[in-house]
Amino acid sequence: MDDLRSRISAEIPHLRRYAKSLVADADEADDLVQECLERALSRGKLWDPAKSTRSWLFRIMHNTFVSSLRKRKRHNELHRRYPVEDKIQAGYEHHCELDMVRRAVKRLPPDQRDVILLIAVSGLSYEETSETLSVPVGTLRSRLCRAREGLRALMASPPPVGRF
16 A cells, blocks of 8 residues: 555646646646545555556546536536526525425335436436446336336325325
């Protein structure tokens, strides 16, 4: 592990240069380098001493950067679709609606609930979710379709009386 740390330390200037080429902001570049270093150190067992440390670190940084772009895109899409004019009222309405959705999701059968949570909430792809649940992609798509239909039906009907 000490060998890995010393090799990583030697690559930090190269990582900074690469990060600055990926993002325009210096602070953002430093954050990207830090996240890359954290991931590299936490995944040290995956490092192959026979291969280039720099290429391994650059791959980690690139994947981290692409993931952050995807997160930003989803975040921006959400704000574009649901603009907030009156933040207080919209916040309250959003909270109430989110609470209704949470309750409806809890009422779904477990196999459908898992698919909805992994895809819609966690943001996993169909392939990643298929792998996680150990089911074929076709089965996953079918469960997702049934889950969406179930949610629509549950959201359209009044909530059941009793405990949640």
